[in-house]
Amino acid sequence: MMPRILAALGMIATVMGMAFLVMGPVASATPAPDPTYVKECSACHIAYPAQFLPKRSWDRILGSLDKHFGENATLSSKSLTSIKAYLEGHAADSADANPRILRDVAATQIPARITEMPFWTHIHGRLLARHAFDAPKVKSASNCTACHRGAANGHFGDDD
Numbered sequence: 799m800m801p802r803i804l805a806a807l808g809m810i811a812t813v814m815g816m817a818f819l820v821m822g823p824v825a826s827a828t829p830a831p832d833p834t835y836v837k838e839c840s841a842c843h844i845a846y847p848a849q850f851l852p853k854r855s856w857d858r859i860l861g862s863l864d865k866h867f868g869e870n871a872t873l874s875s876k877s878l879t880s881i882k883a884y885l886e887g888h889a890a891d892s893a894d895a896n897p898r899i900l901r902d903v904a905a906t907q908i909p910a911r912i913t914e915m916p917f918w919t920h921i922h923g924r925l926l927a928r929h930a931f932d933a934p935k936v937k938s939a940s941n942c943t944a945c946h947r948g949a950a951n952g953h954f955g956d957d958d
């Protein structure tokens with residue numbers, strides 16, 4: 799058992815180093831999360847960082863909350879207006895986001911998930927190849943907190 803665990807840790811450390819070299823810290827400029835967004839959108843998963851999807855993706859997600867990945871996540875129109883303003887203001891195509899997050903995404907594409915974004919699959923490629931997201935403790939790639947303890951606060955670097 800022990801050597802396998804050590805090998806897995808070594809692999810993760812290697813991936814961490816490589817992702818850092820290729821990407822640099824993509825999440826360094828995470829804005830303070832909006833209280834309404836955190837309150838309404840973190841019941842089932844973390845309130846995902848606004849900067850990881852473009853405005854058009856957030857608009858589509860917010861426009862179809864009644865059919866949200868098999869769940870009904872509808873909101874009051876007041877909350878919806880405030881969350882939309884926050885997500886659009888800090889999205890991947892807003893002024894304060896790292897332009898690398900939108901790399902390889904065509905202007906016509908509307909990614910449905912962060913975990914489908916090329917920046918994300920690029921960083922996590924080795925883990926995807928090893929089916930690391932199927933592990934019982936992870937269950938889903940969308941479960942960022944399983945590997946990034948500080949994810950709910952927008953921290954994804956290797957020291958978080």
Ligand code: HEC
Nearest residue numbers: 838839841842846867869870871910911912913914938940
């Ligand atoms: C009732 C539960 C629930 C609520 C409330 C909810 N979601 Fe989700 N959300 C889900 C489920 C289930 C998934 C799919 C997770 C998976 O594939 O493991 C998901 C996935 C997502 C994803 C894609 C994650 C990825 O894989 O990249 C985004 C983005 C998202 N939700 C945004 C939101 C936003 C914005 C709100 C608030 C308006 C919200 N969610 C509220 C249940 C919910």
Ligand code: HEC
Nearest residue numbers: 813814817818822823824825930940941942945954955956
């Ligand atoms: C199975 C474990 C696992 C899961 C689940 C996971 N990641 Fe990662 N992630 C990693 C590893 C390992 C790295 C490389 C560490 C590094 O470079 O900081 C990484 C790196 C990152 C980085 C680059 C860090 C930086 O600042 O350069 C971001 C951003 C990131 N992940 C976002 C996410 C998001 C968002 C989710 C959920 C939608 C997620 N990850 C889910 C393991 C995971």
